[in-house]
Structure formats: C-alpha cells, structure tokens
Amino acid sequence: MNMKTLYFYYSILLFNVLLFCACSKNYVSKENRPPIAEFSISPGTGDTTVMFIFDASLSNDPDQGKDSLLYSWDFEGNYNWTEVSLSTITQYKYAIAGTFEVGLQVKDKHGWTDEKRKTLVVTNN
Numbered sequence: 343m344n345m346k347t348l349y350f351y352y353s354i355l356l357f358n359v360l361l362f363c364a365c366s367k368n369y370v371s372k373e374n375r376p377p378i379a380e381f382s383i384s385p386g387t388g389d390t391t392v393m394f395i396f397d398a399s400l401s402n403d404p405d406q407g408k409d410s411l412l413y414s415w416d417f418e419g420n421y422n423w424t425e426v427s428l429s430t431i432t433q434y435k436y437a438i439a440g441t442f443e444v445g446l447q448v449k450d451k452h453g454w455t456d457e458k459r460k461t462l463v464v465t466n467n
Contacts, residue, residue, distance in 0.1 A: 377403040377411055379448040379458035389467040390436055396444070399430040401458075403450045412449045419443030419459075436464040 380400035385392065398413050408430075414423045417434045419442050424432070426449070436442070445459045 374450070374452045374454060375404045376454035377401060377448045377450045377456050379446050379456040381446045381458060381460070383444065383460060383462055387463050387465075389465045390439055391467045392464075393433050393435045394462070395431065395433050396446070397431050398446050398448065401430070401446070401448045401456075403448075406450055410451045414447045414449075416445035416447070417442065419445065421445070423447060439464050439466045 381398040384395045412426045447457045449455045
C-alpha cells in the first residue's frame with residue numbers, strides 16, 4: 343500500500359470518528375435528577391380512633407413527572423416500610439398513642455429515591 347492510499351484510509355477513518363463524536367453529542371441526555379418527596383397528613387393530630395390520611399401527591403420527579411413514581415410509607419418511624427405502591431394516598435390507624443416520625447420514600451424509574459419525614463402526635467381516646 344502506498345503512502346497516498348494509506349493517507350486516504352486514515353483520513354476517512356478520522357472523518358468518521360469526528361462525525362460520530364459530533365453526532366453522538368446530540369443524543370446525550372441530561373443527567374437524571376432524584377425525585378422530591380413531599381406529603382400531607384390529615385388530620386394533623388388525633389387520637390387512636392382516627393383514621394389518618396397520608397397524601398403524597400405533592401411529590402414530584404423533575405425529569406419524569408408524578409406518574410413515574412413509586413411510594414412507600416413508614417408510619418411508626420421504625421423504618422419498617424410498606425410495600426411499594428403507585429397510589430399517592432393511603433390511610434393508617436394507630437393502635438397506641440405516641441409521637442411518630444412518619445416517613446415517605448419515593449422512587450423514580452431510574453432507581454433514584456428521596457425521603458421526607460414528619461412528626462405526628464397520636465393521643466389516647
């Protein structure tokens with residue numbers, strides 16, 4: 343192979359590499375951000391006869407929106423999480439009085455999670 347032919351093949355190879363690099367930059371997606379966990383408790387306080395409503399509809403994923411999130415709850419602050427659910431609303435009735443650190447964990451489809459905790463006081467009836 344002579345020098346001109348070799349130069350020609352290397353030029354084509356270099357052109358293809360540069361073209362591939364330039365084109366692939368158009369397909370690079372932005373880095374996925376973690377979701378944001380947020381919830382409300384209704385009523386804000388109550389006794390052991392009250393069925394508390396926990397609403398995570400304020401949670402969001404800045405990249406995928408709300409529809410892609412999975413939700414799990416820790417009602418008694420002991421990191422004993424409920425099964426993962428697609429539902430933003432759940433309810434729970436406390437058997438005993440006390441101060442509980444309620445937790446919500448949200449997970450997006452890329453595996454990123456966020457957790458939010460709030461204090462709930464439950465009194466005797």
